[in-house]
Amino acid sequence: MRNPLSKKIVDIEPSGIRKFFDVANEMKDAISLGVGEPDFDTPWRIREEGIFSLEKGKTFYTSNAGLKELRTEICRYLNRKIHVSYDPMKETLVTVGGSEAIDIGLRCMLDPGDEVLIPQPSYVSYLPCTVMADGVPVVIPLQHENGFKLTVEDLEKYTTPKTKVLVMPFPNNPTGAIMTEKDLEPVAAFVRDHDLYVISDEIYSELTYQSEHVSIASLPGMRERTIVINGFSKGFAMTGWRLGYCCGPECIIEQMTKLHQYAIMCAPTTSQYAAVEGLRNCEDEVEEMRKAYNQRRRFLMSEFEKMGLECFEPFGAFYVFPSIQEFGMTSEEFATRFLNEEKVAVVPGNAFGECGEGFIRISYAYSLEELKEALGRLEKFVRHLREEQK
Structure with a gap:
């Protein structure tokens, strides 16, 4: 049979963002910090208007x-x-x-x-x-x-x-x-x-x-x-x-x-x-969400500083992009070990281009409670890796 597929499409790599999220989804007690999706519900006024439009046909x-x-x-x-x-x-x-x-x-x-x-x-x-x-x-x-x-x-x-x-x-x-x-x-x-x-x-x-x-x-x-x-x-x-x-x-x-x-x-x-x-x-609800993200952002930066993990300070979106170059492994290797050993999913930096190698993306579109638990596991993981290097 003739190949039914376009070479142009076949040659495009699938997105690397959801790979670790999908694995974490099947793992008991895992925490995913990988998906860029707000953890807030859509503001009620917006939902109500959507419902009303349906009711009105x-x-x-x-x-x-x-x-x-x-x-x-x-x-x-x-x-x-x-x-x-x-x-x-x-x-x-x-x-x-x-x-x-x-x-x-x-x-x-x-x-x-x-x-x-x-x-x-x-x-x-x-x-x-x-x-x-x-x-x-x-x-x-x-x-x-x-x-x-x-x-x-x-x-x-x-x-x-x-x-x-x-x-x-x-x-x-x-x-x-x-x-x-x-x-x-x-x-x-x-x-x-x-x-x-x-x-x-x-x-x-x-x-x-x-x-x-x-x-x-x-x-x-x-x-x-x-x-x-x-x-x-x-x-x-x-x-x-x-x-x-x-x-x-x-x-x-x-x-x-x-x-x-x-x-x-x-x-x-x-x-x-x-x-x-x-x-x-x-706009008031949007501002409240922005303030909550900013609080989480500051928390993450403070925790990275405590554990000595290098990360430039981001001032937009809801992601941090810490460097993991000190550990001498690829972003994929770091993310895989972190998921398997501590049950936390993050996205390897190279999913966003080769120059993202040596970094991981952590989303803070999650509750402070989840972030505190995940950062505790990250601190433990980083300490373990540093001990291995001695």
């Missing part, structure tokens, strides 16, 4: 681009938060999570051979989505010594005449790194000088702890060359509702909407009605 398709009411609220929200104005009818698209927006954004912007700059460590979807769009992924290794920020020096090394798109994954998964306005300004100047476009994944923008989130789209000359991607999964604790959105230049959003129309039709109707309520009335 609002179960039909919406416009392909999303409810006009929701797109209007998204634009008002972004105007408040990142100080950029968008047209809800021409420059806004509601998607099935931020992940769909990444996928269709790349497919609409790339011709075969166009290069995409992807800073790593970063979310696992950027590289395979580039490949599926017939683009060429060009990885930019970010440096621990630089707080995993993207610099102009990095861009100069990897930009070529074929470069078309730069992915900006900040606040960052898995490192928790952020980019301040001062950090973004030289990057924006480079993008303008080299006539590049930016996909700015801002799904963790509500979860910053040092200063207000700054979008690269808000800098001079960047609105017209940036697709801002965000959603409700992380900040609003709505992972299972599968709702995201993107805003950007009309010419790009128009084509993304066309592709979305053929592949998806529209985002879930119930989720859209619920999200309207979230944007209008749930």
Whole structure:
């Protein structure tokens, strides 16, 4: 029989994020710190609005681009938060999570051979989505010594005449790194000088702890060359509702909407009605969740310092990315032994790119009680490894 599979798809590696979570799920008394999903319930007002929309029989398709009411609220929200104005009818698209927006954004912007700059460590979807769009992924290794920020020096090394798109994954998964306005300004100047476009994944923008989130789209000359991607999964604790959105230049959003129309039709109707309520009335709940994450973040950093485990301080998302290089083993080996010996699942850093080797990702989207127990097991494990090295 003829091979039914596409070589392009077969050659893409499956995500390494869930491997240890799946094993831990089957292990008695195991603790998983591996999945990037809020442990909070979706705020009640949002759930109630979703329920009410079902009771009222609002179960039909919406416009392909999303409810006009929701797109209007998204634009008002972004105007408040990142100080950029968008047209809800021409420059806004509601998607099935931020992940769909990444996928269709790349497919609409790339011709075969166009290069995409992807800073790593970063979310696992950027590289395979580039490949599926017939683009060429060009990885930019970010440096621990630089707080995993993207610099102009990095861009100069990897930009070529074929470069078309730069992915900006900040606040960052898995490192928790952020980019301040001062950090973004030289990057924006480079993008303008080299006539590049930016996909700015801002799904963790509500979860910053040092200063207000700054979008690269808000800098001079960047609105017209940036697709801002965000959603409700992380900040609003709505992972299972599968709702995201993107805003950007009309010419790009128009084509993304066309592709979305053929592949998806529209985002879930119930989720859209619920999200309207979230944007209008749930910023206080989002702030309460942010404060809780920040408390956990500070706890983890304090515990790492006590056990002498090197970790730069993250100021975004809900992850820490400690170094395990002192133990002379790969991230995979460390994570495997930690799971088998102490029943705690973390994600090896190399799941987010080769430059993540020597690190592990720990999510603090878990209760303080779980984190205290897990960190106690980590301290015991680290002490044991150090004794082995003597």
